[in-house]
Amino acid sequence: xxxxxLNRYRQSIDNIDAALIHMLAERFKVTQAVGAYKAxxxxxxxxxxxxxxxxxxxxxxxKQADLDPEFSEKFLRFIIDEVIRHHERLQGGTGxx
Numbered sequence: 001x002x003x004x005x006l007n008r009y010r011q012s013i014d015n016i017d018a019a020l021i022h023m024l025a026e027r028f029k030v031t032q033a034v035g036a037y038k039a040x041x042x043x044x045x046x047x048x049x050x051x052x053x054x055x056x057x058x059x060x061x062x063k064q065a066d067l068d069p070e071f072s073e074k075f076l077r078f079i080i081d082e083v084i085r086h087h088e089r090l091q092g093g094t095g096x097x
Contacts, residue, residue, distance in 0.1 A: 028083070035087035045087030051080050 038045060055073055062072035 024079075027079070028086075031083045032086060032090075035083070035090045038087055039090040045091055046084045054080070 035045065037043075055076055058072055058076050059069040062069045
């Protein structure tokens with residue numbers, strides 16, 4: 001029989017994971033709107049200066065939160081790359097489905 005303390009920790013992890021998924025879904029809804037706006041207005045799918053500013057900002061937040069900034073950058077870079085692929089598809093680019 002699993003330990004009750006371990007079960008409580010796992011339940012907290014499950015709740016946090018669910019919240020993360022819902023937050024990512026909301027984030028991607030907004031970035032899809034950004035991609036549609038960019039496609040309509042002839043703007044490039046990527047904005048390297050914005051991406052670098054976001055990475056720097058979130059690395060700072062990670063440090064404040066006692067989270068490894070390298071991990072946070074890798075995580076954000078993964079998300080940014082996926083958003084750019086979505087934006088490229090909206091503009092008829094070659095991003096993967």
